[in-house]
Amino acid sequence: MILGEVWNLPREVSEVKGKDPGTYLQFNSHMVTFYKQTYGELSRFFLALREGRLIGSHCPRCKQVMVPAATWHCPTCDFVEMKEIDLPHRGVLAATAPITIFPSASFIGDAPFARGYVDVATDAPIASFLPLRLRTTTGLPRPGIFVKGVELKLVFEDERIGSILDVFAVPMSEVPAKLRDKQPLLASQLDFAKPRAPAVERSKEAETALAEALSAMRALAGKIGKSPRAQKDLSGRTHTIGVKTGGGNFTLRVASSGIRVAEGLPKKADFSLVTQDPAVFTRWVADGSLTDAAVEGKLWLPHKEAFGVLPILDRLPRSVRRDVR
Amino acid sequence: MNRVAIVGAGITECRGRWVEATYWDLFQQATRRTLEDAKCTAGEIDSVVYGIYNDMFEHQAIPESALTGIIGMSCKPGTRVTSGGATGFYAMRTAIMEVASGVSDLVLCIGGEKATDCFDPQSRTATPMVIDTIAKSWDPFFEYPLGATASDSYAQMCMGYDDKYPGDIGDSTVRAKIIEMLCRQGNKNPFGQRRDETVTVEQVLASRWIIAPFLRLLEACMYTEGAAAVLFASEKKAREISERTGVPPIWVKGIGAANESYQAGRGGAYKPLWSIVSDRVAAERAYAMAGVKPSDIQLVELHDAFIAQFMITMGEMGFVPLGRTRKLVDDGVMADIRELGDTKRPRPGQVLINPSGGLIFGGHFVGGSNMFSMWSARREMLKRQIPLALIHGTGAINAVYGGAIVVELESGGAR
Numbered sequence: 001m002i003l004g005e006v007w008n009l010p011r012e013v014s015e016v017k018g019k020d021p022g023t024y025l026q027f028n029s030h031m032v033t034f035y036k037q038t039y040g041e042l043s044r045f046f047l048a049l050r051e052g053r054l055i056g057s058h059c060p061r062c063k064q065v066m067v068p069a070a071t072w073h074c075p076t077c078d079f080v081e082m083k084e085i086d087l088p089h090r091g092v093l094a095a096t097a098p099i100t101i102f103p104s105a106s107f108i109g110d111a112p113f114a115r116g117y118v119d120v121a122t123d124a125p126i127a128s129f130l131p132l133r134l135r136t137t138t139g140l141p142r143p144g145i146f147v148k149g150v151e152l153k154l155v156f157e158d159e160r161i162g163s164i165l166d167v168f169a170v171p172m173s174e175v176p177a178k179l180r181d182k183q184p185l186l187a188s189q190l191d192f193a194k195p196r197a198p199a200v201e202r203s204k205e206a207e208t209a210l211a212e213a214l215s216a217m218r219a220l221a222g223k224i225g226k227s228p229r230a231q232k233d234l235s236g237r238t239h240t241i242g243v244k245t246g247g248g249n250f251t252l253r254v255a256s257s258g259i260r261v262a263e264g265l266p267k268k269a270d271f272s273l274v275t276q277d278p279a280v281f282t283r284w285v286a287d288g289s290l291t292d293a294a295v296e297g298k299l300w301l302p303h304k305e306a307f308g309v310l311p312i313l314d315r316l317p318r319s320v321r322r323d324v325r
Numbered sequence: 326m327n328r329v330a331i332v333g334a335g336i337t338e339c340r341g342r343w344v345e346a347t348y349w350d351l352f353q354q355a356t357r358r359t360l361e362d363a364k365c366t367a368g369e370i371d372s373v374v375y376g377i378y379n380d381m382f383e384h385q386a387i388p389e390s391a392l393t394g395i396i397g398m399s400c401k402p403g404t405r406v407t408s409g410g411a412t413g414f415y416a417m418r419t420a421i422m423e424v425a426s427g428v429s430d431l432v433l434c435i436g437g438e439k440a441t442d443c444f445d446p447q448s449r450t451a452t453p454m455v456i457d458t459i460a461k462s463w464d465p466f467f468e469y470p471l472g473a474t475a476s477d478s479y480a481q482m483c484m485g486y487d488d489k490y491p492g493d494i495g496d497s498t499v500r501a502k503i504i505e506m507l508c509r510q511g512n513k514n515p516f517g518q519r520r521d522e523t524v525t526v527e528q529v530l531a532s533r534w535i536i537a538p539f540l541r542l543l544e545a546c547m548y549t550e551g552a553a554a555v556l557f558a559s560e561k562k563a564r565e566i567s568e569r570t571g572v573p574p575i576w577v578k579g580i581g582a583a584n585e586s587y588q589a590g591r592g593g594a595y596k597p598l599w600s601i602v603s604d605r606v607a608a609e610r611a612y613a614m615a616g617v618k619p620s621d622i623q624l625v626e627l628h629d630a631f632i633a634q635f636m637i638t639m640g641e642m643g644f645v646p647l648g649r650t651r652k653l654v655d656d657g658v659m660a661d662i663r664e665l666g667d668t669k670r671p672r673p674g675q676v677l678i679n680p681s682g683g684l685i686f687g688g689h690f691v692g693g694s695n696m697f698s699m700w701s702a703r704r705e706m707l708k709r710q711i712p713l714a715l716i717h718g719t720g721a722i723n724a725v726y727g728g729a730i731v732v733e734l735e736s737g738g739a740r
Binding site for chain 1 (some may be wrong): 340342343344345362380384414442444445446447448451454456457459460465466467468470471472473474476477480481484485488507533534535536538588589591592593594595599691726
């Protein structure tokens, strides 16, 4: 369905207070149109995607390639007819890609995701870039992966409907050599489900930092026990998180509206986090943000579900502070 | 072309949400204040040009139709302009052309937006739905389904610029200093949305990432509700109004505009990802028409979606070199309001940028933001006797829409 079940409001008028004194009313409404939207002249591009092909339009006069083919008549050459051209399933990232953390309402649950412009018609003197979702098999999108110039492989979803989301790009370096020339390469032929966590370098400094972090987190755990706001933040949540750091490993357990930390990894973790620098956790306790650490690439996460837990953890130091006051 | 003057302007208070007003009342407020400022009546006005960006925000297609009678424009011609973030600029360009062509003598140019009645049932807050509504300005075939929004679109331009010119806009501390300076300026804007705030460099650097590494929470413009209007007049009408008000006209000296291709790409007519070409071309056209150079201009009100883009825009418009836009701070090109106080002109080689607080601290009611900038530029020119000012607007995907207006204070204009 296009709109999830929660995309609705009761038919009602309610009171609302503003900046000025007085009572005001507000009414619930929507301004949404449903469409059976034709792809029109773009249908050729989407039909090709369904067939596992990537096509563009090519002008015989100026030799430009437009992909996706947004038009079949060249605007530069007096609208001369353009020809269909098959394009290779590889390209180069045209500019470092932004990573969305706070999506719009329709994409809640999708973040973090990366979207970038891929130069696929690299032989053409003039060419448009193909906007695509960018994915990595090494965990969540983070800085340093989708950088300008990185070589990309186009991957096709196993089930395709005729949407720009039928296809996405992955760094070529993550594709096994024997699959790099496969056209189409299907998503099921790569492993996104079990990303390999990065290695950490052990050091004495990091061990000291870990001891400090554990101490800070234990202090936070104690304060949570006295903080109704923090307990409300955690209510109903259970997570067993294994954390690997450059100073050693620990377990962060969320349960019974509280947190507990223990040295060493848990027997069975819901998911693992990895950071070279244990101070990420010390800073978190001191009103910092684990989300920010993840966004900056300092804290590695395996998947979106793990990312969804971080904002809850981020609230705890602030909640505790507000209750102590 | 006939000469065109600005003879009055007015704005409403900028609020995060005007519970107390629909856009009908906001536009009427702005009209009233502008007419009071110009000592004119609605009856004297020949035509009205509206800047309203997004029908979904106003909750009505043909949103301006509801305003005609309420703002006293019954049976006058009315044109509504919508051009994304550059709506206000393009509305002003339209109004200016009506007067310059001789078709009208007095044109009310009014813009505004009511963006935060939007509501997301999932998070039970407004913001994700406000973002989604703006995101529907991106096409339904490719960009919108990919999850593109205004933030990552502008961020993409910053990243493309940073790929080409590393070490410039990427310095968080430089950006944080500009925020601190803008905040102080915004404190002096009696209508500004964040006029009561104090934001320090430390607070900016500690604020959450929206998009790393160019956009922290405290570096971005907000969503605002409000309206602003500017009154454009022919020379004859301008002299008459100036007599009544005792305020000198501000003359439109140059105007430039450019919309780049929607499709990004390499060569040909495609939009490059490392340059806000629209800013550069629009500014160059405005300078050419006005017969001025950037170094002649000491007052700029630019459309700042976020600080990294603010810096690129100042580079594209020729105030600092591209690749070294950080000279705004490093070399003190950006004037410090603590030095200038309320009435001083910037020192030679300096520019007073966004004394209104910009869209970041003053307000960003999309359809009227550029009128807000014009209102402020005029106010500052009159207060500080600054002879020339540049007003800038930008909008749409990857900042493809660009506009610039150069205005001049009538020489000998009294305070």
